[in-house]
Amino acid sequence: MSDDKFQALNDKVESLISLCVEMKQENQLLRANEETWHSERRELMEKNKVTKSRLEAILARLKALEEAR
16 A cells, blocks of 8 residues: 555544544533433423422412302
8 A cells, every 4th residue: 555545544544533532522412411401301390290289289279268258
């Protein structure tokens, strides 16, 4: 293999290695973001559940007050 062809192949391999490193870093960032979003979703769902329970309790009290009149 000539030096030029070897150098071209070497350059392509180096480029692919660099691309793999970049993609691995991007993938790690995306996975971290996904975990953050899942965590936020769980928190919001729990807050929604608590809020729903409170609203149901308030509505029940209002209904009881209305019926007591």
